[in-house]
Structures are given as C-alpha cells and as structure tokens.
Amino acid sequence: RDGKLTAFEYHGDFNTGAYASWGPTVADRVPIHCSGPYFVPSVLAETRALLTNESPSGAFRGFGVPQGAVAHEALMDELAEKTDIDPLEFRIRNALRKGDRTATGQLLENSVGQVECLEALQGRWRKWRADAEVFNQNSPHIRRGVGCGSVWYGCGNTSLSNPSTMKVGINAEGKITLYNGAMDIGQGANTIMIQICADALGLSATQFEFIMGDTDLTADAGKTSASRQAFVSGKAAQLAGEELRAQIIRLAEASENSNLRLEQTGTSDGGKLIIEDEAGRHEIILADILPLANGDVLIGEGTFDPPTTPLDENRQGSPYATYGFGAQIAEVEVDTLLGTTKVLRLAAAHDVGKAVNPTQVEGQIHGGIAQGLGMALMEEYIQGVSENLHDYLMPSVGDMPEIEVILIEDPEPLGPYGAKGIGEHALIPTAPAILGAIKHAAGVSINHLPATPDRLFAALQAADSE
Template sequence: MNRRDPNLPLAERPLRVIDVRINGRPCELASDPGERLADVLRDELGLTGTKIGCHAGDCGACTVLLDDAQVCACIVPLGQCDGHAVTTVEGLAGPDGSLSRLQRAFIAHGAAQCGICTPGMLMSAESLLRAHPHPTEAEVSDALGGVLCRCTGYRKIVEAVLSAAADVEAPLPASPSAGAAVGARVARLDGPDKVRGLERFGADRWPDAGIAGTLAMRVIRSPHAHARFTLGDLDAFKARWPGVVDVVTAADVPHNAFAIFAPLRDQPVLADARVRFAGEAVIALVGDAAVLAAIPDADLPIGYDVLRAYGDIDGALDAAQAGVLLQDACPDNVLCRGRVVHGDVDAALADAHGIRASATFETAYVEHAYIEPEAGHAEWLDEGDRPRVRIVACTQTPYMDRDEVAHVLDLAPEQVHIVPSAIGGGFGGKLDLSVQPLLAVAAMKLKRPVRLVYERPESMRSTTKRHPARMGATLTCDAQGRLGAYDFRGDFNTGAYSSWGPTVANRVPIHASGPYRVPHVRALTRAVLTHNSVAGAFRGFGVPQAALLGERLIDELAERCGIDALEFRHRNALRAGDATCTGQVLAASAGLQACLEALRPAWQAARAAADHHNATRNATNGATRRGAGIACMWYGIGNTVIANPSTMRGSLRIDAARGAYLFLANGAQEIGQGTATIMPQMFADAVGLPLSSVVQVMGDTDLTLDAGKSSASRQTFVSGNAARRAGLALRRQLIDLLGADDTVLLRLDGTRLVAGDRRVDLAALPRDAQGDVFSGEGHFDPPTVPLDADGQGVPYATYGFAAQIAEVEVDVELATVRLLHIHAAHDVGRAINPTLVEGQIHGGIAQGIGLALMEEYVNGRTDNLHDYLIPTVGDVPPITVHLVEDAEPLGPWGAKGVGEPALVATAPAILNAIHAAVGVRMDRVPVTPSRLREAILRAAAAHR
C-alpha cells in the first residue's frame, strides 16, 4: 500500500520539485517532500530493487546510498534528497550492463540465497568500499550490521565483500561440461537477477491493470485473543468512506474453512462471529489505498464482546475439564497426539543399576522473521463458461495453495492458477495460506484485480510460528555408557487452529530419542489448542525443540559416566544396520560417526583452548569463562509417512533464437535453498548435456507439474530424483533416435543433436505447440511404511545426520554469551552443489543461534524487527563446515537433504557449551542475560 500521507487528498498534498541524481542521471520529481524515498523509487520510478521489509528502518533491505552514505530509504523523506545523489542496486552495474566486481563476488561466493536482503547488503558494502577500499573483517561486519538476513548466516556475504576488496579478483565458477554439473560449485543460476535487484518478489509485481486499475486491500484483524463480534451497517460505512469499494466478510466466502490437512479444515478465511486469536482476519476492506489507510480503527463497523482467553497449555487443558472447548471437534482441547513405543521402557527404568538423567525443558514461540512480508495480487479471468482466478503471491507450495483456494471458492482446481513470485524467505511460514484466499475471494466477488501487501506488524501478528514446547524426559545408560531407555513427554502449544500441528506432534516422537541406539523408547506428544497465534511449520517441525532436551540429557549422562561427550555420542550413534525407535532398519547412509570423527580434532582443540583461557584468567578476562559444547541430530527427509511425491518434466526444444536446448518444467519452488540451480544440474547430467543448455520455468501451476512443497528438506531427495528420472527418460529417447549405446556423449550444434559422427537435424522432426521435439517425465515417491498404534514402521526413506560444536565465552558478571566459533559436520549423502549446501548450513546455524540466545515471540507485544531480535552479522561467529558424503542409495547421485538438519544441533550445542563454561544447565530458551544471570546466582547459592 502506498505510504503517502492518507489524510490529505492528492490535490491538497504539498508538492515540490525535487532535483536528485538517481543512479547517475538527473531527475526532477514533482512530489510531496515528505514522501518516503522508497515509495518514490519503487512506485514512481519502477526501481523495485529497493526492497521493503519493515517500513521502520529495522531490517535494512531498503538500503540505498545518499551521496556515498548508506541510508534506509523507507524512513528517508524525499525532500532530504534534494540536490543529492541517490544510488540504488540497479545503479551498481556498468553502463554496458556488466556486473560490478562486488556483484560478481556475491555470485562467486554464494552470498545471495532468497535475495530479498541482497540489494541492501550490496549497497551497504558499496558504501564501505567507497570509503575504505581495503577493509578488515571487523569493518565489513560493522558496515553490514544494519541489514538483516534470515537465510545466509552472513558468513558468505562477509567473504564476498572481503573478496571484492582483495587485490586479485576471485573468478566466477566456470559452467561445467556435460556430465560434470553434479558435485560442482556452480554459481546460482538466479544469482545475476538477485544481485541486479531484478528478482521480483510479491510486492514488486502488479496485475496487468497496473497501479491505477488495481484495488488495494486492508485486512481488519481482531485485537482480542478471544471474542464474539457483530458487524454494523456496512452500507453506511461505505457511504462515509467513498473510496471503499467493498467490505468482504465471511458471508462472501463459499467454503469458509481451510487447513493444511483437508479433514481438519478449521480455520476461516474471515472469522464468522467469533475470533480465536489476536490477529485473526475479521473483514477485508477493498478500495483506494490512501482511503483505506486513513480509516481509523474507531470507525470500523465491528463490535466485540471480549471472552476469556486460554493462552497457555495448562489453562486450555483445564478449560476442557470444565467443558470449555476451543474447537468443537477436540473435546479435550487436544488437536492430536503422537506416540512411539519401542521395547519395555518401564522395566528398563526400574533397573536399579542404571545411571539416569532427568530434566524438563521449555521453548518459546519463535517468529519466522523472513525479510519479505507476505504479498500478492489476484485477478478474475472471465474465460467463458470456465472462469478462473489467477493469484500471484509468495508461497512455498503452489499446488497446495491451488487446491485449497479452489475449495474455498468452490471451484475446480484447474480454475485456480497460482503464479509464485520470488520468495523472500519462507522457512515453513509460507506453507500456510495467507494473502491467497483473501485476494481470491475479493477478486471473484468484484471481478477486478486486487492487491495486498502485509506490513511487518500484520505479518507477525497473523502468521504461524514455531511451536512453544513443554517437555520432560528421563534417559538411562549403563556404567559403560550404553544407552538403555528414553521416556519422553512433550506438549506443544499449537495455537488457535490446526496448521501443521499434526506433523509436529507425529514427527517429534520419532526423533525424540536422537540419532542413537536406544533399546527402549516411549515418546508421547500432544498438540494443544490455545487462544494464541497459530503454530505451524518452522524449519524442523518440532525436532529442534526435542533436541534441546535430548542433547542436554546425553551430556549429563556422559558427565556422570566420566566419558568424553564426543566419545559418548560416538559410542551410541546409529549406524547402518541398526534399528531406530520405530523398528526401521537403516540400510545405508547413517554417517553420524563419520561426522563426529570429522569434528574430533576441533573438539579437542576447542576444549583445550577453553581450559587454557579459564586457567589463565587475568585482569582483562577475569569476568569471562569459556566452554565448548557438542550436540548431534538426525532428521527424516521428507513428509512423515504420508504421500510425498514429486513429478518433473523435461524436454528437448528448439526455436529460432536458441536453436536446440533443454527445457525443464521445474515445480520445486525456489525459496533460497537453491532448487533453481540444483534441479537443472541434476537434469542436465541425467540427459548428458551441459548445464548451459538448460532453460527452465518454475512453480507456475499452469506450466509445471506438482513437485510438492518446498519443506521438510525433501526437494533435493524427492524432486531431485524426479528431475533425474525425467532426464534419463529424455536421454533414452535421444539415444534411440541416434541408434547409439548408453555411454555415448551427446552435444547440441545449432538445431542438430550430435553423438560422435552421428547427427540428427531436430528441425526436421515434428514438435508440439511449445516447440518440444522429445520430452521425458520423472516421478518419485519415497518408499515408506505406515506407523502402527505404537509408532512402529518406516516413516522416512532416509535420514540426515549431523554433529556441531559451539565455542562460547560467557561474561559471568553480565551473563552475556559471545560465540567464538561453530564447527558443523553434516552427512548430506552427496553435495550436489557444495557452495549451496554450505550456505544452507550457515543459515541454519544462524537460526539456531537465535533459538538459543535471543528469539522469543510474545503474542500482542513483539510485532516488529526492533523488539523481536534475530541474529545480525555480528552475532554469527566464524563457521567451519565439514561435508560428509555417506551416499544414500535411494538418492539422486546419493544425495539427501540439508535445509532443516542445518538448524537442529546448533542450539543444544550452544547450551552445552554454556554449561561447560559456567556450570549451569539451562531449562528454557532463549537464554537471555537475565535468565542466565539468575541461573548462575542460583547455582552459586546452592554451593554455599
């Protein structure tokens, strides 16, 4: 929504001619001098490389140069630029369009992932390099400190800036030859658009009608966690505000309920007489953007009757005992339960000779905090007796969006066309519907294009979060350190509606006992409904929460047995041939012991360094203690038991401009993790032609097949297999055409397909309407076995394994934690693109740091990126990554997945390091200074 002063009609706004040089060109703007520079750049000049993440100067995505100084364009008034020069990311390239050295360095180092923060990072770095051409690493970190990134973990960005400042430029990776793309450090195929600021996110796109022909939407949301409400006279309201074209209510929604899982459809698009969390959508105003923004809350046609809200787990469970239900379908206010029982836990716990450790642990709500707020637009397409709605929006799951919007609108799925925009971070939060059904209902009702861009507070109040958890467990071992029994119970606050609550409740019991051989396991979970923000999917589906408790207990048992923490884990690590707690026998690719061996030298060095520091404290470091901690993880790749298919289509296509080339219809949605690059890598190698010959289209439900959701670390393993199979199917046709054998080397020469001395002119062959001469389709659904009542079965076809070490320094007086180094060893099966794999690990570690030390979403209080803290570049220490490649036979070229495994071990390793430093075990995250100080004082008092 345009941010001009909405209280003044356009004709009454004070306009002034502003003279400014923009990207080297003089520009005269007759504008309101109080208008935000960002809005002028984006809406009037079309320079959408300047991204908006907060409208408050908190995230830095809108950073531009005012003369040579970096400023946040979202808070700089245009009048301040009069007589000055403004440089945006579009102005970094040379006059001939060639990328600058800094832009090339970002591509070479994999410094851009989703790309939403990339323009801001580039402009901050450009400002630094203009003033200090050869900065130190500390100066780079300081210069980038005002720009937040949720994807990369910052390390590759810092490397890129230092590389750009080096005397000798690092070259861009060469495009690999035929058959050599898999395993190569290929530069991101979408990298050039990201560093040029050309990547088009949800807020960068408009319907064909343009700004003037598109209606804006403002969603009115409940300020109350639980209330009944009535609507007033909507006609009178519209009469008072002539710019309001319509008020969309629950009555306008054909099927006013959606969910991730169709049988649970419990969440309304617009609330109907009752709201269940603060931030729930009540009505949607559609009309002129300035008018909508000017309407005060006091004049909205809604009356609330506030009811008692049950915001915590105990309150909701007690309410059910008193007959108060949050959802009629859940008589005990428990949405669902998870259960894994293996062996005889009670008998094992009764063993008097066993060594045991018990603890409880609590985690908080965690906000996804992707830098791009939700945004999109919808258009009603009158196509005769089969009208359609087209939705352009940020999403991790185009086909799920299509099917659920079709249900909401009472249309056939084919009548809904989803066109994904570029996604500025997702992490699970953009798996759920947000703007899509609201826009679709309005567009269908009004037959006009409608656009909606969430402001940061709206995004934070209305979207899903990581589940808060309350857990308790007991873990036992014998005197030799062999694990015996694990008894785990966990309650997860799932908020007001179902979302991904069932997945969390069922994934956690499978993973709760960790990547270890534990003969006796009982893991029971509940997803409990409350009057809070909906808890959904967030990188790990509950496994990071469970690992915090499990890895603490592993550490405690190692300490009680007098066994080194790494050695204790190595002794109990799952190996190929072992059975998991679900009875699944791991046939191959269980590389945890290899991960631990890779870390052993770093572990020994880290412990020795901490011991030396603590033994030689003096006046300069007397208040600090250092420690090293270790943690392990495992993660089932893909969906838990349920169908997990992916289908890809590839072809050999010719046209006049390109000649013959490979075409990939890539439905694996790119969210920063690299599917826009690794899918073509695998497809090209399967066909046996160079990666440079591949052209792709992504995500669009009219142009691609259903590759499933981009979550659960499934795309490399599942869709990678589908892309490989599509490539092999196409290759078989080409080989048959040539009459060659399977080992033949193929190449393209104009419109000719060549193998040795054999050649075929493809232009002489028939082709379809798209220009395809041959096409191949690949399908893959990982083999699993449904779980029985005790959770026994094969929930996943393969697992990722990892171990991480955290080195910390704790200021005992201030109770602050400084991270010194993170070492991460990950069994990825095969690294299809090592640079991208490292980037995923870096980004996961940064989110693990936030989970451990700073991130806590409080309903009704933290609705911006100033109060809600995520790690900045200064919070992420040096990271050393070890890629362990224990090939998975079912994976494409042996690959598994890494996106979610990257996060899981970080927070428990940090907490174990804090214990090593100051001797306290934390039972809650985030470990804020006040909580750590309290624990240190409590421990000191206990030892007096």
C-alpha cells in the same frame, strides 16, 4: 558401565494456539526423532498438540525436532558426566550405525554417517576444550566453554506419499528447458535441478533454460518443505534427464555410453543433436521431428515418490526413506557478571549423502547455524510485546561466529547421485551445542530458551546461593 543407552522416555506438549494449524504435524514428527541419532533399544514417546488461547502456531524449520534436540542433547551431556565419559565420545558410542533399527523399528541400511560426523569433529573438540581450560585458568569472570549437538532428520513427509514430477524438453531450435515445479525459496533448488538433469542427460548445464512453478507448464513437484526437494525432486529431475537421453539414443540407434552434443541455432532452421559412439557419429535434425507439448519435439519426464510405510498402532514402520545426520560443536564466551553470551566459533559436520553443489550446501548450513544461534540466544515471541521486528531480536552479521563446515558424503542409493536433504538439519544441533557450551563455561543449565542475559544471570545467581 559401558556408557550404552538402554531406554528413553519422552513426553512433549506443544502449544498449537487457538487453532490446530501445523500443531498435529509437529507433534507427529517429534516422537520419531526425540531420542536423537542414537541407538536406544527401548523408547516410549508421547506428544500432544494443545489448544490454548494464544496465537496459532505455524510451521518452523525442523517441525518440532529442534525443540526435542535441546532436550535429548542436554540428557546426553548429563549422562556423559555421570558416567565420566567425554561428551563427544559418549555420543560416538551410542550413535546410530548401518544395521541398527530406529525407535519405529526401521532398519537403517544405507547412508548413516553419524559416527563419521562426530569423528570428523574430534580433533577440534579436544583442542577447543583444552584452549578453553587454559583461558579459564586466568579469567575469573569471562569464561569459555565448548559444547556439542547432534542431529538426525527424516527427509520428506512423515509416512505419506510425497511424489515429485519433473519434465525436460528440447524444441526444434535446440532450446532445452527444464520444467521445474520445485519452488526455489533461496536454497538454490533451481541450480541443482539443472545440474542433476544435465548430468543425467549428458549435456552442459549452461545450455539449459528453466521454467519454475508455472502450473500451466510444470508438473507437481510437491511442497518446498520437509528437506525433500534435493532428494525427491532431484531424483525426479535425474529420471527425466535419463528418459530423454534414452529417447535420443534410440532415435540415433547409438550405444548407451554415447557422448551427446547439442547445437543450438536459435532459428527456424532447427537445432541439431550430435551423438558419438564407438560406431561413429549420428545426427538428429530437431526440425524434422513433429512438435509435442509447448513446442518441444522431445520430452523426458520423471516421477519419484520415496518409499515409506504408515506407522501402525504401536508407531512402528518406515516413516522416511532416508535420514540426514550431523553434529556441531560451538565455543562460547560467557560474562558471568552480566550474563551475556558470545559464540566465538562453530564447526559443523553433516552427512549430506552427496553434495551436488558444495557451495550451496555450505550456504544452507551457514543459514541454519544463524537461525539456531537466534533460537539459542535471542529469538522470543512474547504475546502482546513482540509486535514487530524491532522488538523481536534476530542475529545480525555482528553476532555470527567463525564457521567451519565439513561435508560428510555417505551416498544414499535412492537419491540423485547419492544426495539427500540438508535444509532443516543444519539448524537442529546449533542451539544444543551452544547451551552445552554455556554449561561447560559457567556451570549452569538453561532450560528455558532463549538463554537471554537475564535468564543466564538468574541461573548464575541461583547457583551461587546454593
């Protein structure tokens, strides 16, 4: 037995409530991801969005993939135990690699950093497991455990065109504006769009102004969902900057590797573009150019639509242009007398292609972990009971563990400077890692989320009575 997966069968029913809402979209994404970031030669997956008399279900970060990950990661732990292979090593043996094909038959040619993510956690995994074993030798009721979770997630809409268009312009006074239709909902899209466009143009990001989400001025950059904005709109921002740079170089009759500088006067006298190359210095007086739209005298525009293909009747095709990968390990402490769980520390390694802004990427991962912790231990909607946030528990600062983030950069050639999405990826492996840690600590599996004290206590009592 070499511990290699040979087949995977999945059946999932999703309660979409009284109206379809996002239910079919969720049910459509799950089969592609349900076998996890692992190479499986044979996959049979079936999902249904079921209409019920309950509240309509909306979109949740990960579109069904977090629920599927709970199942496939529990299976990975069970198979590792049955084959007597370390759980992390078992995942490494089966991880997707470049040159593998997915369940939909898509060839993974670039940016497949799953093995690197798992290997980055190996040292911590061994130490944390050893520490937990030592602790448990002298602690009969407070038990510690360490678990692992993995993720892969397609960036963008499933097998659908989802283009973004971005524009950048310079007016006569030397004001440079990025017209950004990509809505920033806290993830930092405004910052990285300017960073990407500034790099492509060759000017300082500090000189940029931006207009966001003004449909009279900004082009359609698509929705802020599906972990697509950094990858899709970021690429459009890069192309817009490159087009504007090409215009400037043509006007100045300068070389491709020229250095650009923008002098902003802020007056009607006009700003000035200075272009320097091996032939010398060139100047463009912006006030000498007739204005185009919105008072800008030079405008660059870029559009990017990631290449995908529809899935055929056997669900074969290339539903996403790229995938993000990652893995997390969590250490928990379980009070077996009370059924309570506290997450002590967590390490997360994620393949982001290229981190355009590492601080923001780490922030996204921290936020995903917080949401995953809530999913694992607290958050539960009960019809007729959870009527407000007083009765719906969510993590607070006191619930958060020590978090260590490791950024793995396996560049995606299609993305802006190699970048791809991270928005939903960070949430997905957190709950599986916590549930695996609970089983390692207390010896019981929780199959109904969240793992509240009453459920964990009941599982412990049932195990004791067997």
